[in-house]
Amino acid sequence: MEEVGEDELQLRGGGGDTKGESGKRMWEVFPGKNLICCRGRCITGPDPSIFIFNLVLTFAALGLFYAFIAIRLHPIVIVIGFILHGISFYFLLRAAFTDPGILRRRKKPSSDEEGDPPTAIVNGKTVQLSYCHTCSIYRPPK
DSSP states (O other): OOOOOHHHHHHHTOOTTOBOTTSSBGGGSOOSSOEEETTTTEEEOSOTHHHHHHHHHHHHHHHHIIIIIGGGSOHHHHHHHHHHHHHHHHHHHHHHHSOOOOOOOOSSOOGGGSSSOOEEEETTEEEEOOEETTTTEEOOOO
């Protein structure tokens, strides 16, 4: 297993007890519009009404299916339907409440990045990485 330092844990958002410079946890001082709940374990978009609308539509379709169609089918179809709906509900919750991979901006570029920009080899060709001035990172090749 790879050894990770505390700075790397803070960049990844891991290490539940890691705190920033102000003594607060990263999720307490997050500058974005996302809603963060469950002590930083769940992160949602800024508008939860879309998620609620999706839940209503999903369960309405499930109710209509079982009320009008599934009663005429074999019981194994009902069991398979419940299993598939449970799986889709699980992945809906995972998609709605997991970290979308937000990259925080760096305060200043490191000293080795001030020279020539780094390059990457893609399909045998050397490609120069472009620098994003907003995020202060080098973007991966497309």
